[in-house]
Amino acid sequence: MELIKPNINLDFVGKRxxxxxxxxxxxxxxxxxxxxxxxxxxxxDFAGGSLVQVKFTEATTAKDIKAALQDLDLxxxxxxxxxxxxxxxxxxxxxxxxxxxGLSKTIGGALDAAYGVDQAEIRRAEMVGxxxxxxxxxxxxxxxxxxxxxxLIYVTWRFEFRFAVGAIVALVHDVIITxxxxxLSGKEIDLPIIAAFLAIIGYSLNDTIIVYxxxxxxxxxxxxxxxxxxxxxxINETLSRTLLTSGTTLLVVLALFIFGGGVIxxxxxxxxxxxxxxxxxxxxxxxxxxxxxxxxxxxxxxKA
Amino acid sequence: xxxxxxxxxxxxxxxLLLSLISLAxxxxxxxxxxxxxxxxxxxxxxxxxxxGMHLVLGVDAEKxxxxxxxxxxxxxxxxxxxxxxxxxxxxxxNGQRLTVTVYDEQxxxxxxxLMAENFPDLEAMTLSAEGGxxxxxxxxSDKEVTRIxxxxxxxxxETLRNRVDQFGVSExxxxxxxxxxxxxxxxxxKDPQRAIALLGKTARLEFMMVDExxxxxxxxxxxxPAGSKLLYERRVDPRSGAVSEIPLVVKDKTVMTGDLLSDAxxxxxxxxxxxYVAMDFNAVxxxxxxxxxxxxxxxxxxxxxxxxxxxxxxxxxxxxxxxAQVSGSFTEQEATxxxxxLRAGSLPAPVEILEDRTVGPSLGLDSIKRGVISVLIxxxxxxxxxxxxxxxxxxxxxxxxxxxxxxVLAMLGMFKATLTLxxxxxxxxxxxxxxxxxxxxxxRIREELRLGKTARxxxxxxxxxxxxxxxxxxxxxxxAAVVLFQFGTGPVKGFAVTLSVGILAxxxxxxxxxxxxxxxxxxxxxxxxLSI
Numbered sequence: 001m002e003l004i005k006p007n008i009n010l011d012f013v014g015k016r017x018x019x020x021x022x023x024x025x026x027x028x029x030x031x032x033x034x035x036x037x038x039x040x041x042x043x044x045d046f047a048g049g050s051l052v053q054v055k056f057t058e059a060t061t062a063k064d065i066k067a068a069l070q071d072l073d074l075x076x077x078x079x080x081x082x083x084x085x086x087x088x089x090x091x092x093x094x095x096x097x098x099x100x101x102g103l104s105k106t107i108g109g110a111l112d113a114a115y116g117v118d119q120a121e122i123r124r125a126e127m128v129g130x131x132x133x134x135x136x137x138x139x140x141x142x143x144x145x146x147x148x149x150x151x152l153i154y155v156t157w158r159f160e161f162r163f164a165v166g167a168i169v170a171l172v173h174d175v176i177i178t179x180x181x182x183x184l185s186g187k188e189i190d191l192p193i194i195a196a197f198l199a200i201i202g203y204s205l206n207d208t209i210i211v212y213x214x215x216x217x218x219x220x221x222x223x224x225x226x227x228x229x230x231x232x233x234x235i236n237e238t239l240s241r242t243l244l245t246s247g248t249t250l251l252v253v254l255a256l257f258i259f260g261g262g263v264i265x266x267x268x269x270x271x272x273x274x275x276x277x278x279x280x281x282x283x284x285x286x287x288x289x290x291x292x293x294x295x296x297x298x299x300x301x302x303k304a
Numbered sequence: 305x306x307x308x309x310x311x312x313x314x315x316x317x318x319x320l321l322l323s324l325i326s327l328a329x330x331x332x333x334x335x336x337x338x339x340x341x342x343x344x345x346x347x348x349x350x351x352x353x354x355x356g357m358h359l360v361l362g363v364d365a366e367k368x369x370x371x372x373x374x375x376x377x378x379x380x381x382x383x384x385x386x387x388x389x390x391x392x393x394x395x396x397x398n399g400q401r402l403t404v405t406v407y408d409e410q411x412x413x414x415x416x417x418l419m420a421e422n423f424p425d426l427e428a429m430t431l432s433a434e435g436g437x438x439x440x441x442x443x444x445s446d447k448e449v450t451r452i453x454x455x456x457x458x459x460x461x462e463t464l465r466n467r468v469d470q471f472g473v474s475e476x477x478x479x480x481x482x483x484x485x486x487x488x489x490x491x492x493x494k495d496p497q498r499a500i501a502l503l504g505k506t507a508r509l510e511f512m513m514v515d516e517x518x519x520x521x522x523x524x525x526x527x528x529p530a531g532s533k534l535l536y537e538r539r540v541d542p543r544s545g546a547v548s549e550i551p552l553v554v555k556d557k558t559v560m561t562g563d564l565l566s567d568a569x570x571x572x573x574x575x576x577x578x579x580y581v582a583m584d585f586n587a588v589x590x591x592x593x594x595x596x597x598x599x600x601x602x603x604x605x606x607x608x609x610x611x612x613x614x615x616x617x618x619x620x621x622x623x624x625x626x627x628a629q630v631s632g633s634f635t636e637q638e639a640t641x642x643x644x645x646l647r648a649g650s651l652p653a654p655v656e657i658l659e660d661r662t663v664g665p666s667l668g669l670d671s672i673k674r675g676v677i678s679v680l681i682x683x684x685x686x687x688x689x690x691x692x693x694x695x696x697x698x699x700x701x702x703x704x705x706x707x708x709x710x711x712v713l714a715m716l717g718m719f720k721a722t723l724t725l726x727x728x729x730x731x732x733x734x735x736x737x738x739x740x741x742x743x744x745x746x747x748r749i750r751e752e753l754r755l756g757k758t759a760r761x762x763x764x765x766x767x768x769x770x771x772x773x774x775x776x777x778x779x780x781x782x783x784a785a786v787v788l789f790q791f792g793t794g795p796v797k798g799f800a801v802t803l804s805v806g807i808l809a810x811x812x813x814x815x816x817x818x819x820x821x822x823x824x825x826x827x828x829x830x831x832x833x834l835s836i
Contacts, residue, residue, distance in 0.1 A: 001694075006754055122664065123667040124663050126661040128658075128661075129362075132659045143787050146787045147787040147788070154783060191795065195729075199730075199784070199803065202782075202785065205780040206780065209777040210777055213773040238747075241747045244689075244743050245736075245739065247689065248685075248690070251686055252685070252733065255685065256729055259677045261670060264675075264725055
């Protein structure tokens with residue numbers, strides 16, 4: 001079977017201005033949402049706080065749970081349904097008490113009193129102190145930074161510096177847009193999301209490198225035809241592969257998103273957005289950037 | 305069949321066999337001979353999958369420095385008295401400063417000499433005069449402070465390890481982390497609250513004399529006689545469960561501490577069926593206890609744990625046997641836990657909980673179930689897509705993919721890596737990305753065929769040209785995965801592991817194994833057209 005005709009020649013490079021506008025719009029929407037909401041919506045891993053996941057034997061509502069916990073006077077308590085059925089809830093509070101009597105016990109006691117003994121099962125209880133949260137945030141940022149530096153070095157070594165810059169710009173583009181999507185949908189950033197970001201970086205790069213590799217090969221073959229032609233040709237030649245691999249990856253990530261369960265839902269969401277944007281950016285951002293880079297250099301030379 | 309194919313086939317079959325043997329204990333646990341299960345551990349599941357508790361405790365090492373200074377205060381007081389130096393008082397100020405207050409220069413000189421001789425770790429600071437007194441200030445050297453803090457953290461780790469061992473958890477993990485933090489993982493723990501209570505207790509056991517002359521009414525209002533302090537005894541009414549706190553004034557000076565214990569056991573008082581903890585002292589402790597009880601017959605001695613009075617019995621007679629007991633109103637479990645912490649020793653400094661993640665076993669099972677379902681559905685979809693798109697070549701890629709998953713799981717088991725929920729996510733992602741290498745190769749082969757090459761030549765060229773592209777693309781992902789591994793804690797680390805292992809396995813299966821299959825058929829049959 002063939003989805004992409006071998007002699008296909010779509011003008012990707014010619015559409016690069018539209019692509020830039022599209023990217024800029026996505027980034028802008030994300031940034032506006034981030035600014036309006038006062039920064040990323042950190043989960044307890046990074047902000048510190050407590051989280052308790054409770055499963056009830058019968059369906060209940062967030063309002064009833066809040067009422068049951070009213071006397072505990074928990075700071076910043078939110079109750080959110082977890083999964084599809086109305087019998088499992090996530091309770092979050094800003095409290096991060098290091099006291100021995102854990103929050104889960106107090107909450108368990110209050111729920112037992114309101115719903116009856118053995119009606120509410122505490123399935124997960126997490127508490128992260130503010131200091132640990134701060135440390136993790138710093139470590140997460142450093143991890144993303146180190147990964148990018150490592151990639152910059154490797155791509156510079158295997159290709160050229162301008163290729164490395166193009167790849168990094170594409171990566172930053174992907175991460176910012178994914179971050180924006182998280183902000184827009186009100187999803188929380190916690191530890192596994194950092195893992196997802198790094199996976200997105202890895203995936204997007206994978207895609208970019210393959211187009212770059214073809215560009216390098218075609219530079220040898222059609223060196224005289226100009227960069228625009230070479231890039232466009234390379235994107236077209238790898239298009240079949242790009243769509244197929246993105247397709248299979250999307251299939252599995254979608255399976256994870258739909259069937260993976262609530263604990264991993266946000267993680268799968270990040271991957272889903274990341275794979276889509278990563279594919280887009282290798283075709284429309286990373287490679288055309290080489291042209292912008294070259295145009296800029298020739299203009300700079302002309303001036304001098 | 306050529307020799308090269310035989311050798312390569314042997315390698316692949318060998319790897320597959322080893323993988324299957326090592327994976328058997330994971331899937332058929334219990335029904336295999338014991339040597340088999342001993343040789344290969346089942347895949348280790350993370351706390352998020354099997355349920356359990358992840359704790360990070362911070363040791364308040366400053367407190368260890370303070371208590372070291374307190375000990376020096378005690379010792380130097382005795383020393384100065386012994387040497388007939390006239391002094392007003394010795395005390396610890398602002399946390400980490402030791403101050404000796406004397407009346408004149410001469411005494412000051414004597415103090416300096418004695419302190420320098422007996423406590424070489426102390427550094428003299430400026431002296432100050434106030435209201436006709438001279439205050440000589442000392443502090444611990446930075447080196448000594450660091451040593452005390454380091455020791456406190458290591459000692460705390462040791463004590464916690466003892467407690468965990470006695471608590472009875474299978475395969476606990478205790479690790480020292482930077483900044484005086486201690487990571488504790490207790491898989492499959494049933495009663496997390498009990499574990500926290502047990503681990504978090506400082507368990508500083510002190511024997512203190514009750515100040516009978518003090519006026520309790522006044523003391524509760526904050527008017528304490530000099531050299532004494534107010535503590536509370538916690539009593540639980542066994543019938544109603546009501547907790548009451550009874551104030552008690554004790555003399556500041558601890559007459560004895562729990563360091564001198566050699567054993568602690570739970571016993572049941574036959575009269576009321578109440579549990580209590582019987583303690584045995586070591587030789588030094590027994591002698592000390594003998595002296596104290598002899599000197600204080602008829603007075604009350606408070607048994608204090610972490611500043612809470614457990615009981616304050618009257619000393620009826622001199623106790624020379626080297627044993628004592630803590631009774632109070634506790635349940636049998638509380639008594640058991642008290643005996644455990646007394647046996648394991650006290651923490652050199654209090655700890656606080658910085659991070660606590662507890663996952664119940666039911667959620668873990670749910671996660672495993674859902675993880676497996678998404679892996680299966682994701683794989684099926686990919687297998688279908690590859691089969692449809694590349695026909696027989698797709699079937700070969702699928703074979704490589706299935707082998708890939710088998711190898712990844714086997715490597716996780718053999719490297720004793722931990723499989724977490726994000727780790728399952730990593731496997732899912734690997735399945736999607738692992739076919740990439742084959743897609744790259746197959747697309748190349750199609751290109752070469754279009755150029756009019758023969759089946760065999762197109763195949764060789766496809767593999768040769770795609771090889772470096774595949775390496776470049778995968779190394780960069782590997783860089784991200786390795787960074788993640790360095791950074792990662794728990795679940796995230798699990799993702800980094802499966803992702804890296806997945807990349808390595810996919811390089812092997814997609815390049816090496818698939819090529820072997822094609823070469824096998826090409827040498828065996830005269831193939832003119834490739835089903836790609």
